[in-house]
Amino acid sequence: MDKLCFHLVLQAFILLFLYKYAQGIKCYQCHNCNHPGVAENSTCVIDGGYCVSIIVRDKEKNKDGVVISNKEVIRISRRCLEKDKFSLQGRALMCFVNDAMKHEQNVRCCRDQDLCNYEVPELAPLPxxxxxxxxxxxxxxxxxxxxxxxxxxxxxxxxxxxxxxxxxxxxRPYAPPPDQNIDTNPLMGSQPSSLKELYDWSQSGSGSGLPLLVQRTIARQIRLCEIIGKGRYGEVWRGNWRGENVAVKIFPSREERSWFREAEIYQTVMLRHENILGFIAADNKDNGTWTQLWLITDCHENGSLFDYLNRHTVTAASMIRLAHTAACGMAHLHMEILGAQGKPAIAHRDLKSKNILVKSNGTCCIADLGLAVRHDSKTDSVDIAPNNRVGTKRYMAPECLDETINMNHFESFKRADVYSFGLVLWEIARRCSVGGIFEEYQLPYYDLVPSDPSLEDMRKVVCGDKQRPAIPNRWQNIESLRVMARLMKECWYSNAAARLTALRIRKTLAGLAEQEEVKI
Structure with missing residues (x-):
């Protein structure tokens, strides 16, 4: 009888434990908890994650987040944190705060018991x-x-x-206050002092970008100057880091998947290339009220190829330079580099003139890798991001528009990129001025579909009517434009398998560039 009672009690404890584990961890949840009138007893339940409490030393702000006085305000927030949401390369980035920053913000992550985030971490003293x-x-x-x-x-x-x-x-001189631009964490050692040193750091070792702690420290040192772009998925700011301009792409928290995916792709081993936008750092910034997701890259003041062609015409030589360097970027993405520190083949999936940037030397680099897919050659599988974004309808290949693309075959994505690149070549060639004659800037299919076409509009024109952008007659009388016209036509084939490869496009444009240099 005693044994039976013992077994029953033991089973009850086991069931209670399993039930508790299945329910996950209960955490306090409250944004700006110390604000008058805000309830502190709301809770959330997270399975496999963390309870988090955050304390931030801040200035007094209005509801739009603009500083209205220098009065010091301490903000406290508590929440649930899914571990896979706030991490890069498998590390819980949200739970780490650099020692040099603990006088401004501190975070405590726990999961040892329910409501363990009631305790708030302390802020370090001011310098x-x-x-x-x-x-x-x-x-x-x-x-x-x-x-x-x-x-x-x-x-x-x-x-x-x-x-x-x-x-x-x-x-005796007075001791100077500690420099907040120098990280004193002994695990990090000395920091790079220029963008060139940053790139040297990122290409040493694995070649997959800077260590996460360095990225976070750099992000904390950037001063935002002005907004230089805005899209459906966030804003782009010009920032300043140690006297050099950087671009800061700021995603809202609802676009976390896009931010995470783009940062993940940019940190692919051996991806860095002069015709791929230079990645510097990624960081999430939580001020206790809302979360901003930052992606920090090189800044190119000429802006996108779309902006550049709207403002400028180009000579035959500069047309070829723009097209050739953009093709070099696409070819590097598509190429697989074998070896222990090799690079997987990557397809962009959203190539267009707005996602290609123009450098100060008149060359191009490819940006916005949020939709990119990677190929695992060992398993012959395609790594597709789990987000709801789709490419730009105007630039979609016929097989994407009529949904006949084979999503399990990586070559299908590369061929769709080539189709989109052919449309970009058409945009560039129209702005080539020869003898003072050129076409005004227009988007592909400007004369066939509305300014914001639907999938049905594009499907009818591209798949049903099999139309392509018109080639002006004058191009047939100019060697460089004639070659460009032939190239873009060979990128536009309805049969995806018949299209040129990125490597073939790059080699053809390299030959055209050599001919143009001989003429000059």
Whole structure:
């Protein structure tokens, strides 16, 4: 009978434990908890994640997040955190706060028991308070020494000691406050001081980008200057880091999947290339009220190819340079590099003039890798991001529009990129001025579909009517434009397998560039 009771009690405890585990961890949930009138007892339940409490030292702001006074405000928030949502390369980035930043923000992550995030981490003292404390401690030590000396030494020696101490204080420089631009974490060592050093760091070791702690520290040092672009998925700001311009793409928290995917693709081993936008860092910034997701890259003041062609015409030589360097970027993406530190083949899936940037030297680099897919050659599988974004309808290949594309065959995505690239070549060629004659800038199919076409509009024109952008007659009389026209036609075939490869396009444009140099 006693054994039966014991087994029943044991089974009850096991069932209780399993039930508790299945229910996940219960956490307090409250944004801006110390704001008057905000309830502190709301909760959330997370399975396999963390309970988080955050404390932030901030300035007084209005509801739009604009600073309205220098009055110091301490903001506290509590929430549930899914571990896979706030991490890069399998690390819980949200739960780590650099020692140099703990006087501004601190985070505590736990999952040992329900409601464990009620306890709030402490903020470190401000730099000025730390300096004052050191000076006060030093002064206390001197006072004790003077008292001992007074008790054992004659007045004359005491006077001498006082004079010496006074002179030392006058001549000793004050300790400077710690430089917030220098990371003092011994795990990180010395930091790079320029973008060139950053790239050298990122290409050493695995070649997959900077360490996560360095990325976060760099992001905290950037000062936003002005907004330079806005799209459906966020804003792009010009920022300043140690006197150099950087671009900061800011995603809202609802676009977390797009931010995570783009940061993940940019950190692919061996991806860095002069014709791929240079990635610097990724970070999530939580001020206690809302979360911003930052992607930090090189800044190119000419903007996108779309903006550049709207503002400028191009010579035959600069047309070929734009087209050739863009093709080099696409070819590098598509190419698989074999080896222990190799690179998988990548397809862009949203190639268009707005996603190609123009550098100050007149060359192009490919940007916006949020929709990119990678090929695993060992398993012959395609790594597709789990987000709801689709490409730009105007640039979609026929097989994407009529949904006949084979999503399990990686070559299908590369061929769709080539179709889109053919439309970009058409946009560039129209702005080529020869003898003062050129076409005004237009988007592909501008004369066949509305300004914001639907999938049905594009499907009818591209798949049903099999129409393509018109080739002006004057192009047939100019060698460089004639070659460009042939190239784009060979990118537009309805039969995807008949289209040129990125490598073939790059080689043809390289040959055309050599011919143009000979003419010059």
């Amino acid at each position: 000025s308070e730390r300096v004052d404390k050191r000076e006060t401690d030093s002064g206390d030590g001197m006072t004790k020494s003077v008292i001992i000396i007074i008790s054992v030494i004659v007045v004359f020696i005491i006077i001498v000691v006082i004079v010496v101490i006074y002179l030392k204080k006058r001549l």
